[in-house]
Amino acid sequence: NAGVTQTPKFQVLKTGQSMTLQCAQDMNHNSMYWYRQDPGMGLRLIYYSASEGTTDKGEVPNGYNVSRLNKREFSLRLESAAPSQTSVYFCASLQDGSSYEQYFGPGTRLTVT
């Protein structure tokens, strides 16, 4: 039982390049999330998916797209990377039920030059 996994762990992009961050969970959770972490700002929600086939914007969705490929996988795509997207990206899944207890992946550290 791996929990929430993310690939890659580190990535360096040049401005304008594209890439996809991968996330998978093996806990059979319906809801999945993408957050970004920036110094002094905590974690901010980019996109979330309440169930397979549905996605919705969070606080900071501009410049990103997501795909909920199936129940296990939720990917985040940067179509044209910008230096402002340099950040640490965390994927999370939500334990089903009435609580808000989320399980986080180890993060992807992205640098855009």
Place this chain on the structure above:
Amino acid sequence: AQSVTQPDIHITVSEGASLELRCNYSYGATPYLFWYVQSPGQGLQLLLKYFSGDTLVQGIKGFEAEFKRSQSSFNLRKPSVHWSDAAEYFCAVGGLHTGRRALTFGSGTRLQVQP
């Protein structure tokens, strides 16, 4: 606007001293409350959580937190800090955006421990 505030950006304590990290939230109802810890270069580890019931909750690594409804606070405490507690601590609140079931995070408090 509904929000989570951690007023202390950086705290330094001596090893063995007590610790209290503050967290306040702005929300009309009782939210779901969490404290996470992040060591340098690492992911988030859940320290403790409060959903309902006893307002003093115990977590891992000797941490505890107390929910005070009247003050809209959920402060994290530890009676005796160890050098290994040096990390960044995040308070998080669920329920501020019920449709999303997402967490809203404070900006974090970085803890430094002096020998």
